[in-house]
Amino acid sequence: MNLKTSTRQVDGVTIVDCSGRITLGEGSIVLRDNVKDLLAKGQKKLVLNLGDVNYIDSSGIGELVSAYTTVKNQGGELKLLNLTKKVHDLLQITKLYTVFDVKEDEAAAVKAFR
Amino acid sequence: MFCEARAFASSLDPLIMTPERRSYTLDSTLETVDKSEQAATEVATETGFGEDEVLQIAMAVREAAVNAVLHGNAYDPEKKVRLEFERTGHDLVITIRDQGRGLDLAKVPDPLAPENLLKTSGRGIFLIRSFMDAVEIHPSQTGTEIKLIKHVHATAADGKEASQ
Numbered sequence: 297m298n299l300k301t302s303t304r305q306v307d308g309v310t311i312v313d314c315s316g317r318i319t320l321g322e323g324s325i326v327l328r329d330n331v332k333d334l335l336a337k338g339q340k341k342l343v344l345n346l347g348d349v350n351y352i353d354s355s356g357i358g359e360l361v362s363a364y365t366t367v368k369n370q371g372g373e374l375k376l377l378n379l380t381k382k383v384h385d386l387l388q389i390t391k392l393y394t395v396f397d398v399k400e401d402e403a404a405a406v407k408a409f410r
Numbered sequence: 411m412f413c414e415a416r417a418f419a420s421s422l423d424p425l426i427m428t429p430e431r432r433s434y435t436l437d438s439t440l441e442t443v444d445k446s447e448q449a450a451t452e453v454a455t456e457t458g459f460g461e462d463e464v465l466q467i468a469m470a471v472r473e474a475a476v477n478a479v480l481h482g483n484a485y486d487p488e489k490k491v492r493l494e495f496e497r498t499g500h501d502l503v504i505t506i507r508d509q510g511r512g513l514d515l516a517k518v519p520d521p522l523a524p525e526n527l528l529k530t531s532g533r534g535i536f537l538i539r540s541f542m543d544a545v546e547i548h549p550s551q552t553g554t555e556i557k558l559i560k561h562v563h564a565t566a567a568d569g570k571e572a573s574q
Contacts, residue, residue, distance in 0.1 A: 320476055321440045354473055354537055358530035365528055382465070389540055391522050391531055 297391060299323040299349070303328050309406045310339045311377075315348030315390075318356030328357075331363045338354045340372025345402070347378030352386055373397070377405045434493040438483035438508075444491050446475035450504065457502050457562060465553045466541035467502070467560055471535040474506040474556050482508030482554055497562070501543075504558040512549035 299316040313332060317323050327344075331336040334342060344363070352360070360376070367374040375397040379387070399405035424432045432453065436442040454464040467507035475491065489509040496503045508523035519526050521533045539545050544559040 316573065319472075320443060353476070355530070355531040357533055361528055362530045379452070386537075388530075390536070391527060395527055 299326045301326060305311070306402070306406050308323070309341045309343055309409055310334055310344045311345055311402065311406075313345045313348070317351040317353075318349060319351065319353045320355035324355050324359040327359050327363060331366060335367065335372065337372055337406065340367060340370060342367055342370060342372065343377050343405045344374065344376045345377045345400070346380065346383055350380060351381060352383055357386065357390060357392065360396070361392065373409060375399055375405050375408065377402060411549065416513045430497045432495045434489045436493060438479045438485050438489050440479070440485065442473045442479055442491055443472060446491075446506070447472040448569060449493065449495070453504075454502065454560075457497065459502075459560070462470075463560065464513035467504070467558070470541040470558050471504055471506070474558060476505075477513070477534055478506050478510075478554070481513070482510030484510065497542070500562050502560045502562055503558075505555060506554055506558070507555040509532050509553045511553075513554040515547060515549065521551050 299314060299318050299322070301315075304311050305314070311335070314327070318327055331342065334340075342363075344360070362376050364381050377399050379398060379400075384393070384398075387396065388396075397408070399408065421503075424434050432449070434446075434449065436445065446492070447468045450468040451464055454467040459467065470495075475493070477487065478491045483491065486509075492505070492507040494505040494507075496505070518535055519529070519532050521529065521536045526532065535545075535547075538556070538558065542558045543561045544557075546557040548557075550557045
């Protein structure tokens with residue numbers, strides 16, 4: 297299943313609920329466009345909820361990195377929420393787990409924005 | 411051994427199929443990437459690998475197919491990707507061959523190096539090596555061949571026998 301996203305606001309933070317696969321092609325483009333649109337609207341406190349993302353390939357990992365650096369370069373912050381074991385393991389072996397700010401609890405993720 | 415082509419046969423018919431070998435010639439398209447992953451999932455499952463290993467094998471094949479389609483053949487409609495699954499002794503051997511200019515291994519960066527951590531690409535071969543037991547890469551001027559090897563351990567073999 298290709299990536300589907302929906303956004304909602306919690307205390308000034310934009311939560312992007314993602315489900316499906318972030319892979320080369322459509323999945324990566326959906327994520328890229330979504331982040332770009334949110335930044336264009338001035339929403340710079342972003343949480344990607346990956347709880348329903350069951351698969352990410354190397355292009356998807358690249359897209360997460362791209363989202364992270366794009367948001368950061370525009371003075372914003374991006375956090376990852378609810379990683380599945382598969383995604384968690386992928387970020388561990390690629391040494392990206394410590395690069396991203398990963399949260400397991402939505403309230404804590406929202407609170408973590410200064 | 412591999413069973414008959416079933417569900418995916420309609421979308422991905424093997425060129426050659428024996429109980430021990432399946433071979434496909436595929437276009438240089440994104441669809442090939444998805445189909446290669448799908449075929450790998452099916453073959454690895456039929457071979458008796460567990461869920462985690464099936465996922466690893468399928469992902470390694472997907473990454474190799476991405477390299478073949480994008481970097482090797484550069485989406486050239488004249489160029490094909492050859493995908494082959496073979497059971498040899500205690501191994502599942504998967505070969506992916508493109509018709510590109512040949513991968514320059516010296517130019518493949520280490521994605522774990524601090525200066526490369528935030529790069530948005532260059533993790534495919536690293537992931538392939540992480541997920542398979544052995545990987546052989548043979549670049550040449552007429553293309554790159556990558557061989558992915560996963561040992562069929564006792565559990566997988568037992569599972570296969572039990573399921574027959």
